[in-house]
Amino acid sequence: MFSISKDFAPPLKLIAPFFRLGVIFYLLSMLALLFFEPTFSYQQMDVAGWIHLFLLGFVMMIIFGAMAQLIPVVLEVGHVVVDVYYIILPLLGVGTIVMIFGFWMMPSLLPYGGLLVLVAMIIFAFENIATLKKSTLNNLTVSTVKWSNAYLLLGILTGFSIALGFAGSLNVNISLMLKAHVYAVLGGYVLLTIMGLSLTLIPMFSLAHGFDEKAIQIAFKLVVAGVGTVFAGALLGFEWFMLLGYLITFGGVAFYLWQIYIIAKLTVRKELDVWAKSMIFAFGTLIFSMMTGVVFLLSNSEVMLHTTVWFFLLGFVSSMITGHLYKIVPFLVWFERFAPLVGKEKVPMLHEMYSKEGAAMMFNFTALGVISGGFGLLFESNIMFKAGGSFLFAGAIFLYITMKKMLAYGSEN
Helix, strand or coil: CCCCCCCCCCCHHHHHHHHHHHHHHHHHHHHHHCCCCCCCCCCCHHHHHHHHHHHHHHHHHHHHHHHHHHHHHHHCCCCCCHHHHHHHHHHHHHHHHHHHHHHHCCHHHHHHHHHHHHHHHHHHHHHHHHHHHHCCCCCHHHHHHHHHHHHHHHHHHHHHHHHHHHCCCCCCCHHHHHHHHHHHHHHHHHHHHHHHHHHHHHHHHHCCCCCCCHHHHHHHHHHHHHHHHHHHHHHHCCHHHHHHHHHHHHHHHHHHHHHHHHHHHCCCCCCCCHHHHHHHHHHHHHHHHHHHHHHHHHHCCHHHHHHHHHHHHHHHHHHHHHHHHHHHHHHHHHHHHCHHHCCCCCCCCHHHHCCHHHHHHHHHHHHHHHHHHHHHHHCCCHHHHHHHHHHHHHHHHHHHHHHHHHHHCCCCC
């Protein structure tokens, strides 16, 4: 499993609140889906509010908590100041809530919520950068951490500019700035982070070793270049430059998928647990979102854009996160509460620390929800979209229940 010393490992009490709060935000964002229609514009304030609820409250919250633990694994050094995560959590949590209220009720609140989120992410990014300087490693995962944090800073700065623009405090081209902001965060931070960490976690959990890394090396360079090209094109207003960036990024994702295929062929572990099913579903939806993305670029259809973003966020990103939670959280709990008891008394196996039935229900409802909601957007069917939202909300309830039980496992002892 993870090769990590207790000297480097942050305590569970630091990491667990990120997972608890992230899952609660996920539950709320799935509930909020029930109040939306399948026809909309991304410039609508209520839609922007939902996207930030999902991305900041769930995706960023979980990633920040996971990175607090995984940075020492990846870099083989301890955090410079690990206690800053106690500050990051309330700043990000409160900032997200204030921003959601700003989008949904009072735009004047946006700069205040945006400032809290900005401070949280700057602290996170600079602590990561300082920790990177301690490490002597220079592998691909380290490079993805460097570049993803750089794009995170660009993304939050453009996002804060947009918040000031919505509040009337700054005169900016919100449409262009929004494109730069979205691509820096989704492509530059989220995608690169998933690519880097999955190169460590997927071989670890699937027991695949000795694979060629040429494909992921090419993928990394193409995604970094593609995101930078789109970001520059958006700021300058050059649509053709953005299109070039999209194509470069697509090429990078294609090489990433090829790398995953190489790893999958070497997989020793054949059990289709909730993690394996989530990975299959995640990469399946990523491929589908790339297909609809190509159609969008050729047709400039809003419907295809909505479908592409849906399958990328709720299919790929969400499934990558939820699937890995069922591997990472049991290990963290086991490492904290049971590792000292090895050799002294019987300790549980990792797969015994969560309900397989609850995890299966989470996956089944979520997969049904992603597919139903996605095709509801594609065909602009309100019934299919609302059905998808209902399934996703049911899946989120099971995620919350199983996560609560995993984090509490063994606490009575």
